[in-house]
Amino acid sequence: MTKEQPKPVSREEVRHMAALSRLAVTEEEERLFARQFGDILAHMALLSKVDTEGVEPLYSPHAHAAATRPDEAANLRTRAEILANAPETDGEYFVVPRIV
Amino acid sequence: MPGDICSLTLAEVASALQKRELSALEVTRACLSRIEATEPAIDALLHVDAEGALARAAELDAGGPRAEQPLWGVPVTVKDALSTKDIPTTAASRILENFVPFYDAFVVGRLREAGAVLLGKANMDEFAMGSATENSAFKPTRNPWNTGRVPGGSSGGSAASVAAGQCFASLGSDTGGSIRQPAAFCGCVGLKPTYGRVSRYGLFAFASSLDQVGPLTRTVEDCARVLTVIAGHDPRDATSEPRPDEDFTLAVRNAGESLAGVRLGVPRGFFGEGLADEVRAACETALESARKLGAELVDVELPPTDIASATYYIIAMAEASSNLARYDGVRYGRRAPGVHTLEELYVESRSEGFGEEVKRRIMLGSYVLSSGYYDAYFRKAAQTRRLIRDAWRDVLEGCDAIATPVAPVTAWPLGSHATDPLQAYLMDAYTIPVNLAGLPGLSLPVGLGRESGMPVGLQLIGKAFDETTLLSIGHVLERALPSVGAPRLL
Structure with missing residues (x-):
């Protein structure tokens, strides 16, 4: 198995990746991820050796015909069911910190 | 008899239940006692619904068996990534610690309609990300064959539960090997159906172009029976294929005892560097048996x-x-x-x-x-991905199935890959192309590794939507090979 030489990811880059992901990382995680991400991205970079000139990307293993169905409201769920697992509600709506 | 109930196959227990030689309550109680006896050693389950299972069994007994319910009275577990109405479902994540769904996954509904008794929810790697069940936020599961070793993953709780006799079948999900590899590590049969064969409605999504739900059982026939129950079109999963119903159980029963006329592709690249000797030996012995049963082994080449x-x-x-x-x-x-x-x-x-x-x-x-x-x-x-899928399709044009090891090694000791995620990722190399190509893959126990004493799985990969051929080959081979037996946990 040939492997690209791992290039460590900078800690700044790790913070950027965390921000994209809406995650916060501790300093310890930052150091750990910087090293591990370098190894993993080097493995992924193996693909640069594959000639894909003119190859159409494949996003799903089979072709799926878009199935249509009548546009009718089903009303399968009650408000109580939907709200039952919410961390905070006022009985009618989900409650979040003030936005505006 | 109660002491023996848990070592029956699903087909055997279902038949005894249909004939009322056993009651649903007797069988459920036997499984719950087995759970109580084995859980301290293996931690296969995140949630046991004893009360619900007993009530359901009593209700089934009151109504009596129905021949059209192939799982009537049969206790099962399902991976905790599958939504179960009114039963906690966490995907082994702290983020869903107190989540109680108000709906059943499609496959859970199908199990209930078929008469199954749901015992509980099986442990897994958090959101199915892992191959040892050590990434569960709650606890690691241990392998019933050796509790110092991992059960594989991510459906490790399902595999351990089936291997330990806690249930007769479990459902797992497989994104890159998460049914097949734990089945191999625990000496069970595991099937990842063709992409589109089984609805993912109610499966907590990990990677939607790869995820499939499938059975883990103790025999190929049992696997066919569960697949028959869970396969089918569901308009709530846009990738679910509308296809006529198939009776996989019948197909397996009609498989006969010969593999004459079967062409098995063997990609030599999967038997090279990195493969443990004991895995190679067990797989090659199984392939030699297939050849003696009449199969033609052909060398094939697949992408690295x-x-x-x-x-x-x-x-x-x-x-x-x-x-x-x-x-x-x-x-x-x-x-x-x-x-x-x-x-x-x-x-x-x-x-x-x-x-x-x-x-x-x-x-x-x-x-x-x-x-x-x-x-x-x-x-x-x-x-x-397109190049890989096309290459696999082309190879399968020339043979009925492809045979490879499921994993390069047998179950490893707990904690082995704790600091190096890439090393763990590389362990999935034989199973992931099957998800990329959307093909069905069956994991069949073919022996115990001569060094580790742990189960080895052979992987059979078929054409899209040709689970019938895969299960038939698996069934014939299973009957010809010496059984790996059951772990001596108790």
């Missing part, structure tokens, strides 16, 4: 496994980062306390709720999709 592995991890992580964006602390799941802005609420809830491996994959997934890297990683991987 390291290319498939790189392709897989880019796609799986990208899709995971998108799917797991829904866990935001607003509508369900964990919400961090004491936050003042919406942004803080998202970031803090997710950072507290997700474990390390899940964070790693979400972050790498966001990265390979991000501006400046999308073409080099994600688009490139989608292109190599």
Whole structure:
């Protein structure tokens, strides 16, 4: 198995990746991820050796015909069911910190 | 008899239940006692619904068996990534610690309609990300064959539960090997059906172009019976294929005892560097048996496994980062306390709720999709995916199935890959191309490794929607090979 030489990811880059992901990382995680991400991205970079000139990307293993169905409201769920697992509600709506 | 109930196959117990030689309550009680006796050693389950299972069994007994219910009175477990109405469902994540769904997954509904008794929820790697069940936020599961070793993953709780006789079948999910590899590590049969064969409605999504739900059982015939129950079209999963119903159980029963006329492709690249000698030996013995049964073994060439592995991890992580964006602390799941802005609420809830491996994959997934890297990683991987899929399809034009090891090694000691995620990723190399290509893959126990004494699995891979051939070959081979037996846990 040939492997690209791992290039460590900078800690700044790790913070950027965390921000994209809406995650916060501790300093310890930052150091750990910087090293591990370098190894993993080097493995992924193996693909640069594959000639894909003119190859159409494949996003799903089979072709799926878009199935249509009548546009009718089903009303399968009650408000109580939907709200039952919410961390905070006022009985009618989900409650979040003030936005505006 | 009660002491022996748990060692019956699903087909045997279902037949005894239909004839009322056993009651649903007797069988359920036997399984619950087995759970009580084995859980301290293996921790296969995250939630046991003893009360619900006993009530359901009593209700079934009162109504009497119905021949059209192939799982009537049969106790089962399901992976905790499958939604179960009124029963906690966490995907082994802190972020869903107190989540109780108000609906059943499609496959869970199908199990209930078929008369099954749901005993509980099986442990797994958090959001199915892992191959040892050590990434569960709650506890690691241990292998019933040797409790110092992992059961495989991510459906490790399902495999351990079936192997330990806690239930007669379990459902798992397989994104890159998560049914087949734990089945191999625990000496069970596991099937990843063709992409589109089984609805994922109610399966907590990990990577939507790869995920499939499938059975883990103790025999191929049992596997066929469960597949017959869970397969079928569901308009709530847009990738679910409308196809006529098939009776896989019947197909297996009619399989006969010969493999005459069967062409088995053997990719020599999968038997090379990195494969443990004991796995190679067990797989080659099984292939030799197949040849003696009449199968023709043909050398085939498939794309290198390291290319498939790189392709897989880019796609799986990208899709995971998108799917797991829904866990935001607003509508369900964990919400961090004491936050003042919406942004803080998202970031803090997710950072507290997700474990390390899940964070790693979400972050790498966001990265390979991000501006400046999308073409080099994600688009490139989608292109190599087409090359891989086409190559597998072409090879399968020339043979009935492809045979490979399930994993390069047998079950490893707990904690072995704790600090090096890439090493763990490379262990999935033989199973992931099957998900990339959307093909069905069967894991069949073929022996015990001569060094480790742990089970070895042979993987049989078939044409899309040709589970019948796969199960038939598996069934004939299973009957010809010496049984690996059951772990001596008690």
